[in-house]
Amino acid sequence: METISGKTSYGTISSSSGAGPIVESCDVDPWAIVDLVDDSEKWTDMSTKEKVLHLLGIGLKILGAIALLYFFICSLDLLANAFRLSSGKTAGKIFQQSELMQNPAVGLMIGILVTVLVLSSSTSTSIIVNMVGANVLTVGMAIPIIMGANIGTSVTNLIVSFAEIANKNEFRRAFAGAAVDDIFNWITVFVLFTVEIVCQPIFGIGYLECISGILVRNIYNSSSIGNGINILKAITDPAVDLIVQLDPNVLKGWASDDPMYENSSLIQQCGGNITDPVPCSGIFVFENTGMKDWTSGLIILAISLTILCGSLVCLVKILHSVMKGHIANVVKHVINGEIPYVPWLAGYIAMLVGAGMTFVVRSSLVFTSALDPLIGVGFISIERVYPLTLGSNIGATTTALLAAFAASPDALHDTLQIALVHLLFNVTGILLFYPIPFMRIPIPMAKFMGDVTAKYRWFSVLCLVGLFLLLPATVLGLSIAGTATLKCAGIPLLIVLIVIVVINIFQRYCPSCLPTIMRNWSWLPEFCRSLEPYDRQFAKCACCKRFIDEDVKTNNIDFVDLKASIALLTEVKSE
Numbered sequence: 001m002e003t004i005s006g007k008t009s010y011g012t013i014s015s016s017s018g019a020g021p022i023v024e025s026c027d028v029d030p031w032a033i034v035d036l037v038d039d040s041e042k043w044t045d046m047s048t049k050e051k052v053l054h055l056l057g058i059g060l061k062i063l064g065a066i067a068l069l070y071f072f073i074c075s076l077d078l079l080a081n082a083f084r085l086s087s088g089k090t091a092g093k094i095f096q097q098s099e100l101m102q103n104p105a106v107g108l109m110i111g112i113l114v115t116v117l118v119l120s121s122s123t124s125t126s127i128i129v130n131m132v133g134a135n136v137l138t139v140g141m142a143i144p145i146i147m148g149a150n151i152g153t154s155v156t157n158l159i160v161s162f163a164e165i166a167n168k169n170e171f172r173r174a175f176a177g178a179a180v181d182d183i184f185n186w187i188t189v190f191v192l193f194t195v196e197i198v199c200q201p202i203f204g205i206g207y208l209e210c211i212s213g214i215l216v217r218n219i220y221n222s223s224s225i226g227n228g229i230n231i232l233k234a235i236t237d238p239a240v241d242l243i244v245q246l247d248p249n250v251l252k253g254w255a256s257d258d259p260m261y262e263n264s265s266l267i268q269q270c271g272g273n274i275t276d277p278v279p280c281s282g283i284f285v286f287e288n289t290g291m292k293d294w295t296s297g298l299i300i301l302a303i304s305l306t307i308l309c310g311s312l313v314c315l316v317k318i319l320h321s322v323m324k325g326h327i328a329n330v331v332k333h334v335i336n337g338e339i340p341y342v343p344w345l346a347g348y349i350a351m352l353v354g355a356g357m358t359f360v361v362r363s364s365l366v367f368t369s370a371l372d373p374l375i376g377v378g379f380i381s382i383e384r385v386y387p388l389t390l391g392s393n394i395g396a397t398t399t400a401l402l403a404a405f406a407a408s409p410d411a412l413h414d415t416l417q418i419a420l421v422h423l424l425f426n427v428t429g430i431l432l433f434y435p436i437p438f439m440r441i442p443i444p445m446a447k448f449m450g451d452v453t454a455k456y457r458w459f460s461v462l463c464l465v466g467l468f469l470l471l472p473a474t475v476l477g478l479s480i481a482g483t484a485t486l487k488c489a490g491i492p493l494l495i496v497l498i499v500i501v502v503i504n505i506f507q508r509y510c511p512s513c514l515p516t517i518m519r520n521w522s523w524l525p526e527f528c529r530s531l532e533p534y535d536r537q538f539a540k541c542a543c544c545k546r547f548i549d550e551d552v553k554t555n556n557i558d559f560v561d562l563k564a565s566i567a568l569l570t571e572v573k574s575e
Contacts, residue, residue: 030169030454031176031382031447065318070236071311073366076156077240078304083117084246085266085297104144104197105486106479108189109472111148116155116468124149125400125422132418142418143196143208147189148472150393150425153365154181155468158460160369161376163309168454170376175460176450177375177382181368181389182467183442183449188429208428212420216413244286244300266293315373336381347387347434354391364396386443390430397423456531458538 046054115124128145131137137145157178164170196206203210245268253261267286286296338346358364368389374380380388397419404412404419433439453460478486503518511519521529 030172030451032378061318061321065315068311068315068318069370070239071307072315072370074236074239075304075308075311076366076369077236078243078300079156079308081240081244081246082297082301082304085244085293085300086117102141103479103483103486104193105475105490107141107144108148108193109475109479111145111150112152112468113148113472113476114145115149115152116472124152125419129400129404129415129418132414139212139414139417139421140200140206140209143206143421144193146418146422147193147425150422151182151185151189152468153396154178154185154368155464156365157181157368157372158464160308160372162460163313164373164376165457165460167376170378171457171460172450172454173378173382174372174376175453176446177380177385178368178372179449180382180386180442180446181393183445184386184390184393184429184433186467187433187441188425191432192425192428208421208424209417211424212417215420215424216417242284243303244296245284267296335379336384347384350384350387351391351394351430354388355395356391358392358395359398364392367392367395382443382446386440387434390426390434393426394423394430397426452531456535456538458535458541459531 111124111128125146128137128142128149132139132142158175161171161174161178164174192208196208199206199210205213246266247264247268250261250264250266253264269288286300289296291299339349354367358367371380371385371388375382375385400419400422401416404415433441449463453463475486475490478489503514506514507519517523527533
């Protein structure tokens, strides 16, 4: 029996004279940098008029991309304001629970929850720095909250990635690119939080508190330093201020339980707030509407999400049309390439770029979120996004450092120490999970998450809600019931999770070390070892069924192309 085989753009195919087409393997790597073929007319074949129109079209696309990026950044500001209006007072009240924050686990979850509610680590860390300076929190109590703020700030990247959920492969890459920062923060917190808990009873002080204290003692300059110029705010504030303006002192007043701010509105009241007259910078849409803060917040939330999704969808389409052909491929390979003779240096240069860009725009949220469309269309690889994100995390710590230096001399020591804790957290995480290649655990984990969420789109929503809302809220609720309740519920669950992880590691790398029955999970019921039963239930939902139908349609198209390729190979072989 004669066999014909060959390669197509979809993978390796084979066919035999007595059987139908068989797909032996697939060579397509969904994580590879996408090289788009330029099917446009060659420059040399164009007339003068066509060349002018071609250049004009490219120019308009670039201007359109810049405008859409501007609207995207403005929508992020609006989104943050919407969350502050909807839950700002709740976030402030949480910080008043000083007894709860004596428990490090509770402090960690409070940091996550508050940062998710206000959608800004800069806001939450600034509040923490001010509370430490006001002696409301000690440095030791604030450290877990800073850790939680690092986790909470990455939720926006995941939200942004949902704009590409309609396209399976683009969503796979975009979600993984967003998740790589989340995973880095979670595993860094797991390591350093454990170190802090272990070191505290043994040495009387944790690792981060000890190192930051040593660094602070070597700083003698207690003069105030300005906050610098926030370039991004200077550009976007005029547009955002036309819709809503917030009073920055009210949220801090709620956090410090200042009775003067008890009944204050977070929206600036033109002509005077309840506490102090606050002049408004021009007229804005939500000025003196008489609505409750949460009502205004929900309306602004709808507006911001509409702008965010619309601008991202249009931006992706423009990127698809512009980033193709020879020049685009050269740029892509330069961004994702390695330096000859010193390939390891490219990642560290990417870190510097990420830190520098974040320092300039004063927002890691904007920088990392802007990368999502580029990751989705395959312009930047996950391997390159990882160091860019790590650098962005370092750049984000400058806000807290500048805020600390602006404190009064008597409060400078503690405020500067907690700001340095923020910096040390990220630096230590980088030292643990970047220099040694096999320790870059977030990259394969992010790809795994991307593969799972591409197949089960509903799982991405479950991750978002579960990790950033349900888990912190549950821990917070159990802690209110008492420390004993939290330990009784948390410790057994943690032990089970650790055992599952250890067994999975042995199953992958040393299955012979395990009993025969434990070498796979087939002995468990299907709902305990697979997402398929849940997927069948979610498939009944109209929105989930839509994605499944689209995937089936795509697979059918791919199969038809495979059949056509096999027929062509058969014809060539017969000739």
